[in-house]
Amino acid sequence: MIAAAIFVFASLALLQFFFWYCRALIAATSRVELSDATREVTGIENRHVSGDDFEKLSQLVHLCPEAGGDAMGLRFIRMYHSFLGLLRIGFHAFAPNAEGWAERERASCSYFTAVTLDARIARTRLLLEEQGSNQR
């Protein structure tokens, strides 16, 4: 009986802590402005990005070399995005009001990925410039 109660409480706490953890990761990028180069590549205008853009942005991120160990954060956010996708399906059937919230969260995941892409593009450019100046 005690084990069952602990299991239920701990599972709910796990979901809650994981949500907050991922939101803390996303919050760090939510106010970052994207560069013109990234806007051009991704087609993002006025910071508006959809949750469905996540896959496209992830593919673009993987085309750029990793910058400062950001792959781990991307993995956490991918898990969060997948989980939100499942929640959205559930909300669609049982709680349509909450569906909008899940979609906004998914959009935040996409924006996080766009900011990571931005950082990778900036780093790649810097490396190319350094390489160019060394060759001169």
Added chain:
Amino acid sequence: MLGPADYTMWLLGFVLEVSVIVCSLFRRGLLRYFTLNLYMLAAASITVGQFVVIHRFGFSSTEYFYFYYYSDTLLTILLYFCVIQLYQQVFEEMGVSNQIRGASLLLLSGTAWVSFMMVRQNQTHLTGRFVVELSQNLYFVGLILTYVLWGAVMKMRETRSRLIQFVLALGVYFSAYSATYALRNLFPHLELTKILPPLVGTWLPLAWTYTFWKVPEEARLAAASLVTPSTLTR
């Protein structure tokens, strides 16, 4: 017998535990988060110890069984000290370090006493079920402590991103382990409960490595914005 997947998980765990210490050293967090680093050092040493015990006595030996569960219990208690250090950081401006130290000593003595009583009552049958139950309870106490700590973070309007991420990662870790051990207690023969602990074990070093490496000490974040259902402002 252990397979390549087990050895890979083992190596991964060890590398991640060491990487927390290395990252904190590079990002100048070694002294500020001393207990967190001490825990990781102990965890890495125990990982090596488990490897040695398995090679000497075998995976199915009683020696390994006791080494695994009792080192796990010791690590959990060490993790309580990490929680206490995080409490001290949250309340550092209020100057209540002595009270926190007193409360933590009381908690530790209480936990030790309850554990001792449980061991004394069960000394004639210190079975696998008993140690699983003990671990489940210790992790659950850790989860409650982290929950209260998170409440304090919110109440004190804590803004240090690093601290917030350390606390939240700890919350994920304690709750995942607590749920896993409770499930193991409910269904002792469920294969999933044997696969989950090593996977869950990699979470904390992974998350703390990321925090030390990517989040600077100066980074700020409003903790309250994380729990409100409205979206994060962009």
